[in-house]
Amino acid sequence: MKVVIIIPTYNEKGNIERIVPITEDVFKRINNYEMEILVTDDNSPDGTAEKVIELSKKYKNIELSSGMRHGLGAAYVRGMTYAIEKMGADIVFEMDADLQHDPEKIPNFLAKIDEGNDMVIGTRYSEGGSIPAAWPIHRKIFSIFGNLLIRTIMMRFWLHDWTGGFRALKKEVFLKEKDELTEFKGYTFQVSFLHKAVRDGFKIAEVPFHFGERNIGDSKIAPMSYIANVLKYVITARIKELVFGKFGKFMVVGGFGFVINAVVLRALVEGFNFAPVPANLIGAACAIFSNFNFNNLWTFGERKANTVISYFSKLIQFYATSAFGVIFIQTGTIFLGDTFIGRQYYFIYFLVGTGVLLTWNFTMYSVVIWRKSRR
Numbered sequence: 452m453k454v455v456i457i458i459p460t461y462n463e464k465g466n467i468e469r470i471v472p473i474t475e476d477v478f479k480r481i482n483n484y485e486m487e488i489l490v491t492d493d494n495s496p497d498g499t500a501e502k503v504i505e506l507s508k509k510y511k512n513i514e515l516s517s518g519m520r521h522g523l524g525a526a527y528v529r530g531m532t533y534a535i536e537k538m539g540a541d542i543v544f545e546m547d548a549d550l551q552h553d554p555e556k557i558p559n560f561l562a563k564i565d566e567g568n569d570m571v572i573g574t575r576y577s578e579g580g581s582i583p584a585a586w587p588i589h590r591k592i593f594s595i596f597g598n599l600l601i602r603t604i605m606m607r608f609w610l611h612d613w614t615g616g617f618r619a620l621k622k623e624v625f626l627k628e629k630d631e632l633t634e635f636k637g638y639t640f641q642v643s644f645l646h647k648a649v650r651d652g653f654k655i656a657e658v659p660f661h662f663g664e665r666n667i668g669d670s671k672i673a674p675m676s677y678i679a680n681v682l683k684y685v686i687t688a689r690i691k692e693l694v695f696g697k698f699g700k701f702m703v704v705g706g707f708g709f710v711i712n713a714v715v716l717r718a719l720v721e722g723f724n725f726a727p728v729p730a731n732l733i734g735a736a737c738a739i740f741s742n743f744n745f746n747n748l749w750t751f752g753e754r755k756a757n758t759v760i761s762y763f764s765k766l767i768q769f770y771a772t773s774a775f776g777v778i779f780i781q782t783g784t785i786f787l788g789d790t791f792i793g794r795q796y797y798f799i800y801f802l803v804g805t806g807v808l809l810t811w812n813f814t815m816y817s818v819v820i821w822r823k824s825r826r
């Protein structure tokens with residue numbers, strides 16, 4: 452199996468001559484993989500490429516890919532394509548040139564790949580990881596809270612570092628996501644790549660590491676536009692996921708249920724002289740039955756009941772959840788507002804109660820009734 456460590460560079464002459472020998476030393480301790488280095492340089496004016504060519508005379512496992520400068524993400528897309536197509540890589544690494552990512556950690560990443568993971572993320576924000584102690588306090592706060600904010604928006608708390616650039620991945624992950632990695636060409640590439648990999652169910656593990664200080668040269672990141680792009684990505688990605696994902700289907704199913712409830716109510720009251728209360732109970736029961744079946748077949752189709760027993764067990768849980776939600780959550784909110792605030796805002800209590808009810812229902816459906824089966 453071949454592993455290619457991709458090091459993107461822009462004006463890193465001083466760093467590349469330091470990091471290559473260190474990385475080559477680490478390679479000596481790795482026996483079960485064929486290890487190579489690919490430097491993806493964007494015609495750095497400081498002569499980084501010439502330095503790489505010089506190093507490749509001493510070390511036979513180094514290649515250089517030169518191109519136009521279109522940002523870090525574009526350099527990685529080009530590098531990964533080159534590593535897989537031209538060098539025959541099975542696994543590729545992302546690693547900064549400036550030694551902020553310690554090459555000594557490479558074997559830890561490979562150990563996680565050996566355990567069967569598809570992608571391994573270096574993390575600065577979990578047990579065993581860190582950011583430089585010498586950073587000024589505002590930079591630390593920014594880094595920690597920025598990352599926490601992204602994790603919260605992404606709602607996948609088990610992944611601790613979404614923006615870092617110290618990673619290993621099987622070529623299958625890149626080949627699957629490649630076509631979608633064109634939107635953000637800069638540093639935002641990292642968060643978007645990880646998001647697509649999680650979305651598609653790749654197995655992801657973490658390796659904590661200490662993020663070092665840069666001693667030579669300057670950072671290439673433009674903080675303000677970077678922050679704006681990351682936020683833009685995570686927010687739009689999550690909205691799309693919610694609208695077109697399970698939550699969107701759940702809302703469509705619920706909307707259809709509402710129509711059924713309303714039609715049955717009116718038909719019974721106006722056509723069959725029912726009193727409104729029993730008419731609505733029948734209408735609601737019909738709506739819940741419709742909601743159950745569409746959610747079972749469509750929203751949670753891949754986790755649907757496949758035996759008669761599980762069908763009825765889910766159906767009963769569904770009625771219980773719905774009844775609890777309407778009586779205690781939705782009506783309860785109206786009751787509390789009416790009692791403690793005042794009747795004049797009753798419709799607002801209804802709207803708030805309905806919002807909480809939807810959240811309750813969706814949560815119960817996804818984590819209890821149609822919970823993912825543990826394999």
Ligand code: GDD
Nearest residue numbers: 459460461491493522523526547548614615616670671672
């Ligand atoms: N080829 C190429 N083209 N390389 C680039 C470009 C580019 O446009 N921009 C940056 N690089 C290279 C740098 O030369 C360096 O080797 C590496 O990418 C990281 O760049 P830095 O400029 O050192 O980034 P940083 O330390 O400020 O940013 C850190 O935090 C980011 C956000 O969490 C890094 O760890 C990034 O990997 C991380 O995404």
Ligand code: MN
Nearest residue numbers: 547549551665
């Ligand atoms: Mn850096």
